[in-house]
Amino acid sequence: METLRHDIVIVGGGAAGLRAAIAAVEADPEASVALVSKVYPMRSHTVSAEGGAAAVARPDDSLEMHGYDTVKGSDFLGDQDVIEYFVEQAPRELTLLEHWGCPWSRNEDGSVATRAFGGMATKRTWFATDKVGFHMLHTLFQHSMRFDRIVRYDEQFVTKLLVEGGAARGVVALDVREGVLRTILGRAVILATGGAGKCFPFTTNGSIKTGDGMALAYRAGLPLKDMEFVQYHPTGLPGTGILITEAARGEGGRLLNAVGERFLESGDYGVGSKLELGPRDMISRAIILEIQAGKGIQGPYGEYLHLDLTHIGRATLEKRLPFVLELARIYVGVDPVSQPIPIRPVVHYMMGGVDTDIDGATELAGLYAVGECACHSLNGANRLGSNSLTECLVFGARAARHAVTYARGCSEGDAGAVRRQAEEEAARVTSLRDKRGGGEKPVELRGEMNSALEDGCGVYREQGSLRKAVEALSRLRGRYQDVAVEDHSVVFNTELIAVLELGNLLDVAEAVAITALQRKESRGAHACSDFPARNDGEYLHHSLVYFEPGAPRLDKKDVTLGRWEPEERKY
Amino acid sequence: MVEVRRKTFVVTRFDPDRDEVPKTQSYDVPVQPDWKVLDALNFIKDHIDPTLSHRWSCRMAVCGSCGMTVNGEPKLTCKDALSDYGDTVEVEPLANFPIIRDLVVELDGFMEKLERVKPWIVRAKQKAVQEGTYRQSPAELEEFKQFSECINCMLCYAACPVVANEPDFLGPAAIAIGHRYNLDSRDEGADQRNEIFRGEGTVFSCTYANECSEVCPKNVDPAAAVNQAKFTAVIDWAKRLVLPGPKEG
Numbered sequence: 001m002e003t004l005r006h007d008i009v010i011v012g013g014g015a016a017g018l019r020a021a022i023a024a025v026e027a028d029p030e031a032s033v034a035l036v037s038k039v040y041p042m043r044s045h046t047v048s049a050e051g052g053a054a055a056v057a058r059p060d061d062s063l064e065m066h067g068y069d070t071v072k073g074s075d076f077l078g079d080q081d082v083i084e085y086f087v088e089q090a091p092r093e094l095t096l097l098e099h100w101g102c103p104w105s106r107n108e109d110g111s112v113a114t115r116a117f118g119g120m121a122t123k124r125t126w127f128a129t130d131k132v133g134f135h136m137l138h139t140l141f142q143h144s145m146r147f148d149r150i151v152r153y154d155e156q157f158v159t160k161l162l163v164e165g166g167a168a169r170g171v172v173a174l175d176v177r178e179g180v181l182r183t184i185l186g187r188a189v190i191l192a193t194g195g196a197g198k199c200f201p202f203t204t205n206g207s208i209k210t211g212d213g214m215a216l217a218y219r220a221g222l223p224l225k226d227m228e229f230v231q232y233h234p235t236g237l238p239g240t241g242i243l244i245t246e247a248a249r250g251e252g253g254r255l256l257n258a259v260g261e262r263f264l265e266s267g268d269y270g271v272g273s274k275l276e277l278g279p280r281d282m283i284s285r286a287i288i289l290e291i292q293a294g295k296g297i298q299g300p301y302g303e304y305l306h307l308d309l310t311h312i313g314r315a316t317l318e319k320r321l322p323f324v325l326e327l328a329r330i331y332v333g334v335d336p337v338s339q340p341i342p343i344r345p346v347v348h349y350m351m352g353g354v355d356t357d358i359d360g361a362t363e364l365a366g367l368y369a370v371g372e373c374a375c376h377s378l379n380g381a382n383r384l385g386s387n388s389l390t391e392c393l394v395f396g397a398r399a400a401r402h403a404v405t406y407a408r409g410c411s412e413g414d415a416g417a418v419r420r421q422a423e424e425e426a427a428r429v430t431s432l433r434d435k436r437g438g439g440e441k442p443v444e445l446r447g448e449m450n451s452a453l454e455d456g457c458g459v460y461r462e463q464g465s466l467r468k469a470v471e472a473l474s475r476l477r478g479r480y481q482d483v484a485v486e487d488h489s490v491v492f493n494t495e496l497i498a499v500l501e502l503g504n505l506l507d508v509a510e511a512v513a514i515t516a517l518q519r520k521e522s523r524g525a526h527a528c529s530d531f532p533a534r535n536d537g538e539y540l541h542h543s544l545v546y547f548e549p550g551a552p553r554l555d556k557k558d559v560t561l562g563r564w565e566p567e568e569r570k571y
Numbered sequence: 572m573v574e575v576r577r578k579t580f581v582v583t584r585f586d587p588d589r590d591e592v593p594k595t596q597s598y599d600v601p602v603q604p605d606w607k608v609l610d611a612l613n614f615i616k617d618h619i620d621p622t623l624s625h626r627w628s629c630r631m632a633v634c635g636s637c638g639m640t641v642n643g644e645p646k647l648t649c650k651d652a653l654s655d656y657g658d659t660v661e662v663e664p665l666a667n668f669p670i671i672r673d674l675v676v677e678l679d680g681f682m683e684k685l686e687r688v689k690p691w692i693v694r695a696k697q698k699a700v701q702e703g704t705y706r707q708s709p710a711e712l713e714e715f716k717q718f719s720e721c722i723n724c725m726l727c728y729a730a731c732p733v734v735a736n737e738p739d740f741l742g743p744a745a746i747a748i749g750h751r752y753n754l755d756s757r758d759e760g761a762d763q764r765n766e767i768f769r770g771e772g773t774v775f776s777c778t779y780a781n782e783c784s785e786v787c788p789k790n791v792d793p794a795a796a797v798n799q800a801k802f803t804a805v806i807d808w809a810k811r812l813v814l815p816g817p818k819e820g
Contacts, residue, residue: 104704330650492673
């Protein structure tokens with residue numbers, strides 16, 4: 001089995017992984033970085049982010065305001081030391097992207113333009129039309145090409161984290177093209193694999209968002225944190241789940257029900273005068289309640305409401321929201337210049353992830369996590385739109401600097417023990433590929449997982465259906481042991497990858513359902529019909545879940561409070 | 572529910588461990604009226620034949636993974652409506668690239684070409700982050716914006732007659748991206764890139780067939796970029812003759 005060696009191994013080539021790679025080679029002029037991604041980095045799902053990245057830029061704004069908005073948006077479950085660090089570093093990181101060529105949209109005077117976003121007190125979201133993730137990703141990727149010490153391993157799927165002597169030692173990766181497994185040793189490992197939206201049937205996430213990094217850490221014994229908090233974006237296209245950015249509302253878009261009412265004006269939904277610029281959790285709930293009240297519009301993919309941009313005018317839409325125009329025309333046959341866009345809430349983002357501290361460090365020496373696969377507790381129970389792209393940069397950079405320092409001083413570990421672990425893993429994956437006669441079709445397991453989570457972990461949850469989801473997912477994990485693999489070929493075997501991804505998704509799905517079941521309150525994106533109020537007395541804490549061979553084990557962790565005391569969350 | 576039609580998909584199959592040359596396989600697929608070509612491929616993968624390999628991810632025309640040849644034309648399959656086709660749809664891998672497996676082609680050549688054009692901001696002196704952002708007017712942004720929209724889907728390489736004859740040709744996307752940086756008011760690397768553009772297998776290999784711009788799913792217009800790059804590379808060369816002087820490498 002071939003073994004490769006680097007100082008830092010980064011798993012994932014999206015915004016967080018690329019930012020980490022650049023920070024690592026800049027922090028240490030000697031460091032060699034492996035950037036391991038299951039796709040070519042420019043295919044990473046960062047590419048699909050649309051609306052913008054938040055950082056204080058205007059004279060009428062302040063770090064304190066950005067901090068408070070984020071704390072309040074998190075329903076007071078965000079760690080305030082993390083949030084304060086984040087808002088302070090955010091302008092610096094977006095400025096760096098500007099220096100690296102990101103085509104940020106501009107004001108007439110040549111300064112960077114900002115737009116309004118949900119839950120933000122003022123215009124602090126930097127944007128490059130409505131393809132911000134695309135432009136940030138390509139800027140980072142192209143900038144990363146200037147560093148020879150960033151060694152890319154494209155289309156390599158990491159199947160295991162190597163842990164020995166209480167420290168991360170590297171990974172085992174399946175070369176998708178060649179079908180061989182290799183050991184990639186690193187003195188530190190940074191997970192940056194993104195989210196896990198594909199646990200659900202209806203999601204904005206691309207096919208690659210399968211919770212790989214979360215599952216790698218979880219299987220290595222590390223806790224996942226706050227997994228019950230799944231963000232439903234209010235405006236996805238029915239059928240496909242394709243995202244229509246919140247920037248559409250930032251530019252003046254209105255939400256209308258079947259009878260044409262701007263229902264957020266009713267005062268029933270807690271968004272106050274923010275209306276469409278309320279936080280995502282509240283707007284998604286409002287849409288569901290309108291539909292339940294019989295004010296939805298029936299379509300081939302269930303009921304939906306309207307996002308109306310027709311009053312904004314063609315010129316502004318073409319300038320500010322060209323991608324929205326393109327997506328609506330291609331995928332629902334609607335021209336937003338003259339027609340409202342059909343939308344419904346759609347699974348978008350995991351607030352939870354691999355538990356880390358403010359440095360992106362996990363409990364395991366040498367293991368870091370950044371981006372959506374991590375939970376630094378910046379977002380708490382509900383993330384504000386446009387904080388996550390910035391989060392990838394701020395904590396990608398910070399974790400890399402810490403990883404570099406750690407890597408300089410860490411011990412070597414027992415090379416023989418690491419090699420044996422890697423060989424066992426290679427044998428496991430190879431035997432899965434060669435396996436004959438499994439009784440469970442992966443597509444059916446995936447479908448049942450999707451249904452279990454959709455039924456149990458929707459915008460509104462209740463104890464009965466949550467319990468059913470937990471039981472169903474536990475059974476599915478058992479049945480997965482008998483999964484069938486029909487493609488036994490070596491080269492570019494995408495069925496094998498899908499089966500490995502399904503294993504990851506099942507772990508993550510169970511973690512989502514089981515943490516949701518234990519949180520008997522409503523906070524942020526976790527709205528529990530049986531317990532409609534927030535309960536700080538019992539639940540002002542993070543949820544932790546550990547992998548155990550039988551059922552997952554639950555634990556909790558304190559929230560770091562600070563200058564902002566928990567208060568009623570009203571807008 | 573919605574009306575379902577059946578279409579026959581004739582798909583390229585190739586496994587280098589089993590096949591000397593690519594062959595085709597036909598699949599009969601019940602097609603929903605709003606489906607794209609990619610939806611049919613995913614249906615085949617999920618419900619008919621799990622051994623079919625193709626790349627895809629975002630299914631919203633921005634990640635660039637799912638470029639293939641559909642009825643002879645390079646297409647982004649997640650954007651390509653099935654209603655535009657008759658009862659038989661032929662799906663092949665992108666032309667002008669080596670096939671790895673089924674509909675999956677080798678992209679490493681493009682990655683090397685992209686790196687060759689120095690797709691990053693080149694400056695003699697980096698601005699300190701404390702100094703804030705560069706000023707760039709909306710008009711200056713407009714100069715290069717269109718060429719920054721390339722999603723690297725490779726449709727233009729599949730369509731390009733020069734790439735077909737001259738595989739080392741830098742190609743439309745890489746030239747458009749290099750040119751994009753040349754046009755960026757923050758960049759000072761045009762001399763270096765023009766040097767590259769004057770070399771063999773670059774802008775002057777282009778015969779201006781315009782195929783690249785016709786197939787581009789994002790209206791990047793790489794043919795315009797190549798043409799402009801030719802012009803600036805010549806002007807830059809002429810200036811050097813008139814004004815000799817030391818140049819940074």
